[in-house]
Amino acid sequence: EAGVTQFPSHSVIEKGQTVTLRCDPISGHDNLYWYRRVMGKEIKFLLHFVKESKQDESGMPNNRFLAERTGGTYSTLKVQPAELEDSGVYFCASSQGRWAGETQYFGPGTRLLVL
Amino acid sequence: GDSVTQMEGPVTLSEEAFLTINCTYTATGYPSLFWYVQYPGEGLQLLLKATKADDKGSNKGFEATYRKETTSFHLEKGSVQVSDSAVYFCALSEGLSGGSYIPTFGRGTSLIVHP
Numbered sequence: 001e002a003g004v005t006q007f008p009s010h011s012v013i014e015k016g017q018t019v020t021l022r023c024d025p026i027s028g029h030d031n032l033y034w035y036r037r038v039m040g041k042e043i044k045f046l047l048h049f050v051k052e053s054k055q056d057e058s059g060m061p062n063n064r065f066l067a068e069r070t071g072g073t074y075s076t077l078k079v080q081p082a083e084l085e086d087s088g089v090y091f092c093a094s095s096q097g098r099w100a101g102e103t104q105y106f107g108p109g110t111r112l113l114v115l
Numbered sequence: 116g117d118s119v120t121q122m123e124g125p126v127t128l129s130e131e132a133f134l135t136i137n138c139t140y141t142a143t144g145y146p147s148l149f150w151y152v153q154y155p156g157e158g159l160q161l162l163l164k165a166t167k168a169d170d171k172g173s174n175k176g177f178e179a180t181y182r183k184e185t186t187s188f189h190l191e192k193g194s195v196q197v198s199d200s201a202v203y204f205c206a207l208s209e210g211l212s213g214g215s216y217i218p219t220f221g222r223g224t225s226l227i228v229h230p
Contacts, residue, residue: 004158033217042119043159043204043220056217091158098216102208106151106159 002026004107006092012113018080021110025074025094031055032075033095033104034067038088046090049075050098082114117142121205121221128195128228136190136224138179138205146209148172148181148188149218153202162190162203200228 005024013019025032034046046065047057051072060067064083069075079086089111093104122137140146147166151159163172168183177192188205202225208218 006158037223040222042222043206045217048217059217093159102216103161103164104218105161108156108158 004092004094004105006090006107006110008110009108010111010113012115013082014115015084016081018078019082019112021077021079021090021092021112023075023077023092023107025092026105029094029096029105030072031095031098031104032069033093034075034077035091035093036088037091037109038085043091046077048098055098079112082112084114087112087114117146117207117209117219119205119207119219119221121203121224123224124202125225125227128226130197130228130230131194132228134190134192134195134199134226136203136205136226138188138190138221140186140188140205140207140219142186142207142209144209146207148179149206149208150177150179150188150190151204151206151220153204153223155201159204195226195228197228197230200226202226 007022032049037043045059048055049069066078089109091109093106095102095104118141149164150162152162153159163174165172165181171180179190202223204223205221206218208216
């Protein structure tokens with residue numbers, strides 16, 4: 001069974017440009033999460049989808065970030081316009097259930113560098 | 116709010132040395148506890164977990180015991196290998212209203228094992 005995949009693996013853009021990150025969860029996983037890790041800091045939650053609905057988007061930093069999950073399959077995270085502080089590694093994860101002990105399966109991450 | 120504190124890295128050891136990575140937490144309720152590992156170039160993988168007090172999670176020679184009285188979940192391995200070189204993240208999760216959970220991660224501890 002394929003794991004969580006993310007595209008691209010790396011992205012280098014200039015301040016003010018737009019970048020779109022993609023995540024393909026494990027097939028059959030209704031729950032999809034986005035996280036971000038800024039260099040050396042904690043992994044921070046961004047948002048959580050259940051199927052195509054946003055269950056919790058309390059971690060989204062501001063309205064420059066837009067996440068979608070049309071059809072409840074893959075998800076995209078768009079940053080527009082990108083700022084220097086958006087640099088970091090963006091992780092996607094998926095899970096079947098959503099209880100406290102549930103295992104989340106993570107993708108390899110997208111390394112974003114905004115210059 | 117919830118928080119996870121891990122020991123600062125990097126931790127540098129020789130092969131076959133004993134490993135301890137300390138993790139303490141603050142939670143409002145009764146969380147589940149996790150250790151995730153990120154090998155170079157890969158995403159986070161669940162290493163082990165424990166969902167109630169005094170439970171011991173174990174995998175690949177690593178162990179951690181859920182200590183409610185000291186709010187700790189220290190990771191240990193009796194004899195590390197070069198292949199254990201990675202970044203280790205301690206995390207907790209507890210149920211929120213609506214039944215969802217969002218894990219809280221520590222900053223990660225880099226482990227470097229020399230031959």
